[in-house]
Amino acid sequence: MVKKKPESDLEQGPINLRQLSELLHLSQTTISLVLNDSPAAKSIPEHTRARVFEAARKFQYRPNYFARSLRRSKSMSVGVLAPDLSEGYFTLVMQGVEETLLRSHYFYFTASHYWQTELMREYPRMLAERAVDGYLLLNTPAAFSSPLPTVAISAHHDAAGVTNVVLDHHRAAELALRHLYELGHRHIAFVKGPEIIPDTEYRWKSILQVAKSLDIKVLPELSIQLPADSWSPEIGYQPMKALLERTRAFTAIFCFNDISAIGAIRAIHDAGLSVPGDVSVVGFDDIISAAYQKPSLTTVRQPLREMGSEGAQLLLALIADPKKPQPAEVLMQPELIVRESTGPAPARSGAGSKRTPAKRRTR
Known part of the structure; x- marks a missing residue:
């Protein structure tokens, strides 16, 4: 049996997969299946999956596929998911997103899923592999589970841990x-x-x-x-x-x-x-x-630019302090x-x- 690691030893910053395994008394394979939202994870009891996500959020677990030396730092990048980035709605939202992220010296990856279900599930995994610190979803339901901070704009998604920016x-x-x-x-x-x-x-x-x-x-x-x-x-x-x-x-x-x-x-x-x-x-x-x-x-x-800016600010605040309470919904006013x-x-x-x-x- 793996000896359980005291939680007090894990409060200093993000933990790795091995530490999370020791904390939960679960195999690293089981935890990886859950956190990667693998189809095989469906065979794992719901209460076990919930326990994994809760611990991953609490102890800021972030998979790092580039260098173990970065375990206690942030990548200073976020993933932005959208149906597409054509003229209109998304142009203005992204202006607000970009301005806020650039001011905070954050880089971002954008991915357009064109409402393809498989891409909506696969892109978050690919972004996690690039060690993003969180997700910003534009008009995109959170059709995946992740311990990373997540903010959705116009998605109306009530998933646990997701903050929604919506219009009145x-x-x-x-x-x-x-x-x-x-x-x-x-x-x-x-x-x-x-x-x-x-x-x-x-x-x-x-x-x-x-x-x-x-x-x-x-x-x-x-x-x-x-x-x-x-x-x-x-x-x-x-x-x-x-x-x-x-x-x-x-x-x-x-x-x-x-x-x-x-x-x-x-x-x-x-x-x-x-x-x-x-x-x-x-x-x-x-x-x-x-x-x-x-x-x-x-x-x-x-207020599309303002909605983009608000969403990005909320995400950066969550990344900076994942344990700080955040509103489930932020209501924006039309004109x-x-x-x-x-x-x-x-x-x-x-x-x-x-x-x-x-x-x-x-x-």
Whole structure:
């Protein structure tokens, strides 16, 4: 039997696999299977796996595949996982992430998984092999277990040890729908996000709650479900074109993101209608190009750069002191940016008499 090592001897810093094995009275192979989230670990009792992760977090176990001499130091690097890093949402989030990490002299590895399940499981292992000090997940569920500090942005993942940075979606829905309501719109179409994106259901639930409070009906025939995650305006163009071919019984549309809103505006124009004369359009995110569309896009601004910065700061704080309590969730506040794509509901809609535009803010 392996003699159990006193915990007092392990308080001086990160421990290695052998020490963790002695502490837990488990073989190094068993611990490696658990910490690497190996398929073989499924045969290990849940309470044993939980004990391994608890001890690994407590004693700052970090696998080091480069040099045993680095056992008591940090690599000064983190792993960033994202679906992709194309223009739009991720561009702005990464600006905040990069600025914060660079100020702290931290290096980072980025990996795009494109929603492939195998990559979402494999990349964390590969990053651990590169001795990262923690993970930052962008719009990516924590589909793996790890003793390393982990912060998720817009992932809504309630895994133990994961701190979530999320938007107040109820407030976001309230800002957009009340803006349209005050412009006289009562017949509103909606673009729901792809099922695979974590934000989709949270935002949709908030939209339904706020619409009910305003007595706005969310009709299935006026609701579009985006089929896939894409950063091409085509994702909004084709569904909007199909909707207009079925019906024009709406005066406004609230889109899941700015990219789909840009595509929707083009489809509206191609159908011989005007924005906002015939249909008002509201986007979501406030990406860099939103202000430069024609017409410029009214949108719910996510503080994307601030969310990236906040996530990176939280991760660095966890790395510096893994035992310090951290919030399970940090709620970020949205802002309505009113531009040219929204206006009063046309008289033919039969909407109410409130036609005074909301106070406009331009960038």
